[in-house]
Amino acid sequence: MGRPRFWDPAGERHGGTATYPWHMAPDDLLTRRQLRARGLRPGGQEVAAQICWHSRRATGPRVAYLYRLDLAKPVRPMTVGRWRALAAANRARRTCPQCTRDVGYVLPRHLGTCLPCAGAALAA
Known part of the structure; x- marks a missing residue:
């Protein structure tokens, strides 16, 4: 069996952004929601990679952006x-x-x- 459709860690087929299928991204790359659950935020860093998947509700592929965990910053407290x-x-x-x-x-x-x-x- 071949590689999954959205497997492109080098970013050659998806506009220069590393792309992974659902549940196949490295552990050190997290979405905004995953960062927030850990009390972190992207902190101005660029998108490091993306996850793509097909949804029956959407006309095209869905995308979630991933950020590096080591560059994430703590969430600022509410004043x-x-x-x-x-x-x-x-x-x-x-x-x-x-x-x-x-x-x-x-x-x-x-x-x-x-x-x-x-x-x-x-x-x-």
């Missing part, structure tokens, strides 16, 4: 100002632009309003 900014951003995502109420959930982007306002607009 009072950052907590305040995050709370304001979340409040803006929950505030309906028509009735200006904080509805307690993130507004659906496809509606742009809260559910009662969208229902009233559809009924009219």
